[in-house]
Amino acid sequence: MRLIIHRGARQIGGSCIELGCGPTRLIFDAGLPLEADAPGAAEPLPVPGLFAPHAAHEPPVGAFFLSHAHGDHSGLAPHIRTDVPIYLSKGTSQMMLAGACFTGQFALPQKRETILAEGQTLELPPFRILPLRVDHSAYGALAFLIEAEGRRVLYTGDLRAHGQKPGMLRALKHAAARGPLDLLITEGTLLGSGRSAGRSEAELADFAAETMRRARGLVLASFSAQHLDRFVTFYKAARRAGRVLVADNYLEFVLHLLRRDVPSLPRIGTGEGEIRLLTCVGQKVAGHGSDARLAGHRAAGAGVDAEELRARPARYAMLFRPRMIETVFGGRLPPHTTCLYGYWNGYLSKPDWAEARNALEAVGGALVEAHTSGHIFAEDLRALISDLNPRRLVPVHTNKPEAFLELHPGAMLLPDGEPLDF
Ligand SMILES: [Zn+2]
Known part of the structure; x- marks a missing residue:
């Protein structure tokens, strides 16, 4: 399998992650950077086959998966080529619709969306993708457990452990623990921020x-x-x-x-x-x-x-x-x-x-x-990584990827655009 972080290895927001295997490639999230007003920041990324036609030597993008409705994960989704199917949870689809009606968030045409069935594995050979609900500050947020050719990858999206639904995190760990985890891709928004754990x-x-x-x-x-x-x-x-x-x-x-x-x-x-x-x-x-x-x-x-x-x-x-x-x-x-x-x-x-x-x-x-973060506290992240015990850990959605190196021996910094074969 091949991983490429197109954007998000060293920034909060603007995430775009690719997993490729054999004849197909999957993309997870296509967000706008938080400073989307900066010149060029709102332009589609040069991901072959996602926004522009794919090069003949590249396998096509078989599917796009949206983890949740926040603009720093979804903002480039309307630019995705019409021949790429878009998968998301029903809740995310509903939040995208509400956002489009009230906040001027761009609309994602509902006829282009495929709603993922909760707890059911989607077969897109050679991939098998299991969507898992996570607790985050956007209703309907998902993590994805992805398997292909005997490798298992968990992309958590944005999540937290101090919300009102601790059962979601237990279910996530349970699903991940059904076999060895070759790669964990997770967020570190609050890591290295110097902030101690806040309230639940x-x-x-x-x-x-x-x-x-x-x-x-x-x-x-x-x-x-x-x-x-x-x-x-x-x-x-x-x-x-x-x-x-x-x-x-x-x-x-x-x-x-x-x-x-x-x-x-x-x-x-x-x-x-x-x-x-x-x-x-x-x-x-x-x-x-x-x-x-x-x-x-x-x-x-x-x-x-x-x-x-x-x-x-x-x-x-x-x-x-x-x-x-x-x-x-x-x-x-x-x-x-x-x-x-x-x-x-x-x-x-x-x-x-x-x-x-x-x-x-x-x-x-x-x-x-009167606020508490939608993102996982550093202490909870340490515990989650320890429980999941992945072979490799690649951080995204963080300003301090180096801080992951102290959390787990398998942590590695993968710069934007650089492929990792595993
Ligand atoms: Zn978010």
Whole structure:
């Protein structure tokens, strides 16, 4: 088998990984670099047969596999040649659709997608590919266990061990342990960052509940609607604090898409444990039958507008984005509003969040960081690698690949574009 990291050996984001064997090649992820605005950064990579026609002497690309919907893994997918099949989980397909409707994320035509059956091996001779669910900050994320000609490879994609679904990691280890693992390709986003282990998603729920309980006025909760576990964290926290969570159209659409597969998700309504829907003009609407559904929620009395939020602020915890200061509150937040900030804190230096902070301070409110990473902590990564005990370990999605050399004797640094035959 042959491995080529086309991009991502020494950077976080922009991942693109190739495994070749005999007459075919498979590609895993085709992302945009995090600094996608830099000149040329958004251009397709020179991967033969993926974006441009393949050279006569190269085997063709037999399939493309997308690990999850984040742009640093999926951003170049729309450029993939139309004769290359695209495999992804149903959850990733749904998150891509929601992202395209609400965040301007490019759309992947659904007719080009092939949904992977969970827990079922896909046969693409000489390859056998087993998709395995992993816990990450995008719903539907997958790892892939790939076998060909007696070799076994695990590509983990992005994952973590401190989320709400520890069973996923156990299942991953169990599947990998069915035979010797020749190669592990895994992420090291937090490795060498000097950051110690942070809190678990469950500890974050405790912290958020306590903060919401103590808050005097309205609570705003800022998080990605594609991070389903974070929604559940804030939903549980709000319930424990005696508040009702208010969703916007984006979160409503995500919950609608996932309803059939995750029936335990809270519904929009006025009953016990149900969440409300923000009704304000200027929100995007997804299409796909949304108008009728949203009208139904409003008719059922589940809508909450700015007037209601101002009248009874202590009743609610509302999903928030900075532009809502204008679109929902007309430029001035209710008095003593607390904002729970559920993203990586690097975004806080961006202008929209600097302005949001000012708007909170102007009404005697505060911004409280309420986040834990979607990526595996260094300690957990060490334990995972030790459990998997691969023959070879190739890092990706990391600024500090050297740090892997201390984690496992099989670790090796494979520069972008250089093939490894094994
Ligand atoms: Zn990711």
